Amino acid sequence: MDYQSDFEKWKERIEARPLAEVKLPNQPIDEVTASAETLAIEAIKDKDEFTKAGMDITIIEDIPSLSGAVRYCQAEWMSEYLARQDAQKEWLEKSPFAYQQHDELLHNFKFAYRNDPDILTKVMRINNGNGHVDMVQDLIELAVLGEKNPKPLREIGYKTTGLKDIKTLSHNMAELLASSNGSTNDSSKVKLLRDKAFTLLSERVSIIREYGRYLFWKDNSRREKYYNNYKG
Structure with missing residues (x-):
């Protein structure tokens, strides 16, 4: 048996x-x-x-x-x-890139929408938070916001085609974060x-x-x- x-x-x-x-x-x-x-x-x-x-x-x-x-x-x-240990290791390897993309998005969005108070307010609201979970959520929200309002981004030379990749990145990092957290011993x-x-x-x-x-x-x-x- x-x-x-x-x-x-x-x-x-x-x-x-x-x-x-x-x-x-x-x-x-x-x-x-x-x-x-x-x-x-x-x-x-x-x-x-x-x-x-x-x-x-x-x-x-x-x-x-x-x-x-x-x-x-x-x-x-x-x-x-x-x-869970493997996922934690992978998170440590991949999260710096995700944070880099997060910061670059905010930098570009704040400038692109500087003359549009309504959209800029949404950008600032999305940026209101911290931590891994917030970063992953920010990526998807910023990508969706950019897809709905592409013109100001294109005017500053930002390639909006890359927003699809940002959405994929957010999804992948969300799954990795969930696996990394997993169940604690208790x-x-x-x-x-x-x-x-x-x-x-x-x-x-x-x-x-x-x-x-x-x-x-x-x-x-x-x-x-x-x-x-x-x-x-």
Whole structure:
């Protein structure tokens, strides 16, 4: 069974986990899942002892598929996280050009429409703001304004055919900015699923370890198999 199938098997139970009960991983997920899978291999050898002690053996049997679900959620979260990192890098590379075009538009528009109070007022209104979102919006609004009032721009030698490119630039930068901002760690639904899946796995691992230490308290070699090698 692949990790996505594992996730589909656990999806409803993962999503249903109350937010108040969610635990955050304090070790790398690959270490956590590998440890859980190794624990399950050891515990299944002692399934008769666990059953006699009153533990539901399905807790052990759950581990492989639940661990796979955790791995799947982690991969999805890392894909989202890395995509945002790439977008942020691309924004840093491309935004200086967008800001340059923004400033040149304003410079040309203020001069071209200097004798038209109504249009100049619109230009100044568009320029009333700051920040990335405002810059992206200014580009599209200025381009539309210029297309509707091309004559003064042409009179000062401004090539209005380039306004189409400005509209495309605004659209592209808006998409890039959205990807760059993305979901923060605290708001990402994908990360929350990962944390919920980890919580389910962590709980089962803790139960197995607890029973194992109880059962093999006089058998040092077996008892060691049930001690935590991470804080889960």
